[in-house]
Amino acid sequence: xxxxxxxxRVLLVDRATFPSDxxxxxxxxxxxxxxxxxxxxxxxxxxxxxPPIATxxxxxxxxxxxxxxxxxxEPIAYCPRRIILDKLLLDAAAAAGAxxxxxxxxxxxxxxxxxxxxxxxxxxxxxxxxxxxAVVVGADGRNSIVANAVAPQKYNEQPALLAxxxxxxxxLPMAGRYETYMLRNRGLAVAPTHDGLTIVxxxxxxxxFAANKHDLESSALAVIDLAPEFAERFRAAKRxxxxxxxxxxxxxxxxxxxxxxxxxxxxxxxxxITAQGIRDAFRDAEAxxxxxxxxxxxxxxxxxxxxxxxxxxxxxxxxxxxxxxKFATLQAPSPEMRQLFKAMRGNQQAMDxxxxxxxxxxxxxxxxxQHNVSAIMAAASAGNHR
Numbered sequence: 351x352x353x354x355x356x357x358x359r360v361l362l363v364d365r366a367t368f369p370s371d372x373x374x375x376x377x378x379x380x381x382x383x384x385x386x387x388x389x390x391x392x393x394x395x396x397x398x399x400x401p402p403i404a405t406x407x408x409x410x411x412x413x414x415x416x417x418x419x420x421x422x423x424e425p426i427a428y429c430p431r432r433i434i435l436d437k438l439l440l441d442a443a444a445a446a447g448a449x450x451x452x453x454x455x456x457x458x459x460x461x462x463x464x465x466x467x468x469x470x471x472x473x474x475x476x477x478x479x480x481x482x483x484a485v486v487v488g489a490d491g492r493n494s495i496v497a498n499a500v501a502p503q504k505y506n507e508q509p510a511l512l513a514x515x516x517x518x519x520x521x522l523p524m525a526g527r528y529e530t531y532m533l534r535n536r537g538l539a540v541a542p543t544h545d546g547l548t549i550v551x552x553x554x555x556x557x558x559f560a561a562n563k564h565d566l567e568s569s570a571l572a573v574i575d576l577a578p579e580f581a582e583r584f585r586a587a588k589r590x591x592x593x594x595x596x597x598x599x600x601x602x603x604x605x606x607x608x609x610x611x612x613x614x615x616x617x618x619x620x621x622x623i624t625a626q627g628i629r630d631a632f633r634d635a636e637a638x639x640x641x642x643x644x645x646x647x648x649x650x651x652x653x654x655x656x657x658x659x660x661x662x663x664x665x666x667x668x669x670x671x672x673x674x675x676k677f678a679t680l681q682a683p684s685p686e687m688r689q690l691f692k693a694m695r696g697n698q699q700a701m702d703x704x705x706x707x708x709x710x711x712x713x714x715x716x717x718x719x720q721h722n723v724s725a726i727m728a729a730a731s732a733g734n735h736r
Contacts, residue, residue: 351389351439352639354446358646361481363454363471368440369433373516373595375551376435377403377528377541377625378428379709380420385632387424391442398434401542402526403427406705409531409577413695417705419528427528427709429541429549435628459486459499459610466500466609485642486610489635492598494616500607502617506671508600511621511678512537513559515552515570515595522548522587530708531577535680537623538573540580547590550574553623555680556597566593598622600675602664605638606656613638618663620671621678629710630667637662673707673714690723693730700726 354360366372378386378395386392396402404426407416419427444450453474460468460480468482488496514537524542531538537553552573554562562569570593574581598621605617614631641659644650650658683691694700707717716722 351443351446351448352635353642354443354448356639356643358643360443360448361451361483362440362443362448363451363456363469365453365455367452367474369437371431371433372436374432374627375514375516375539375622375625376429376432376543376549376628378430378435379625379629380424380427380711381709382629382632383420383426383428384424385629385636388636389442391438394438395428395430395435398430398438398544400428400430400434400544401524403429403524403528403541405527406708407527407529408704408708409529409580410691411532413692415691415694415701415704416527417698417702419705419709420711421706429528429543431544431547434544456490456495459496461499461609464608466496466607484609484646487613487638488610488616489613489631491615492619494612496610497603497612497616500610502604502607502612504601504603506600506602506668508675510556510559510597510599511675512553512623512680513556513562513595513597514622515566515593516591517550517552517570517589517593518543518547518591519550519584519587520546520548520590522550522583524548529580531580533573533576533680534682536573536576537680538577538580539623539625548587550584551622552593553680559597600671600678602671605634605660605663611638611642611656611659618667618671620667620674623678624670624674624708624710626667626670626674626710633666634663669713669715670710673718690726693727695730697726697729700729 383392386395405416406419407414418425454471456469456471458470459466460470466486468480469486470480472478486496488494490496528541539551541549543549552570574584600620603612603617605612613634637659641655645652645655694704703717706712707714
């Protein structure tokens with residue numbers, strides 16, 4: 351969409367036909383909503399009837415930390431179904447002038463003299479074609495055929511940490527809240543989405559993946575029962591889907607090379623426990639489109655533009671990546687963290703900042719900096735909550 355709006359000739363191919371669903375936490379944090387607003391699509395998303403989320407609430411058993419995830423300019427998050435969000439983006443790309451081929455299977459990345467020069471594939475009518483391009487963009491997820499073909503360097507790797515699973519319910523009102531339950535050795539999160547549905551996300555350590563995969567239903571219900579107040583609400587609701595999901599690895603890939611570049615999960619992926627995937631994909635889309643435009647327009651060499659894209663991406667996500675990987679272990683918080691959580695109670699500014707950290711509005715490095723933690727602890731000791 352962004353490249354087509356800049357006047358470039360763009361071919362977009364996808365194996366799916368739209369609207370199409372995919373396994374996804376599908377939270378659109380406020381900074382991702384801000385990207386949609388820059389692209390002229392935020393109002394279109396709101397018009398689909400997706401419930402706005404104004405509060406992120408973290409349940410610690412005896413107390414709850416609840417705050418706003420955004421900023422004064424962009425306070426709202428959403429959790430849209432991918433059948434809605436993806437079609438919205440696809441239509442916007444078509445409106446910008448991109449050629450769209452749905453139901454297209456890419457069978458080969460064409461490489462000549464060490465440079466990617468195009469693709470070979472099969473249309474939904476079965477016709478085999480070869481298309482050439484100045485750059486092939488792999489925005490094709492964790493199993494990227496582009497990444498598999500060019501074998502980019504991986505770094506900052508962590509193994510799969512969680513086994514996350516999803517289900518949808520109706521009759522489970524959320525009152526504009528995205529709820530996370532801080533359970534020992536288990537994960538539970540809940541958010542409202544389209545059509546009166548609520549997505550329920552459960553998780554357990556990846557070490558238990560094999561043992562639990564044969565009875566996902568019982569395993570998921572056992573997690574929900576660990577949060578009795580929510581479990582009561584859940585039992586009063588109506589299940590609309592089976593339990594489904596898959597584990598996610600954690601790594602960075604070098605996101606560019608001769609004739610190719612990677613965007614979103616194809617180039618950088620982390621556990622979904624912090625629901626950063628859509629925000630990350632939107633950020634990459636903007637940064638990659640800008641870098642390619644600088645290269646094509648002669649403002650920068652391809653190598654300089656794309657290496658800046660990589661450095662910018664890594665710098666902006668590293669703190670959240672490290673926080674996500676630590677959070678995904680589901681280990682009990684340290685005594686110092688438990689003290690911090692208790693100190694935030696009643697301190698609305700601290701609770702807002704905690705919600706913003708988990709939304710990615712502020713970085714974990716900023717929130718967890720010693721001077722900020724000390725200020726929260728001092729305010730709690732003085733009983734002077736801001």
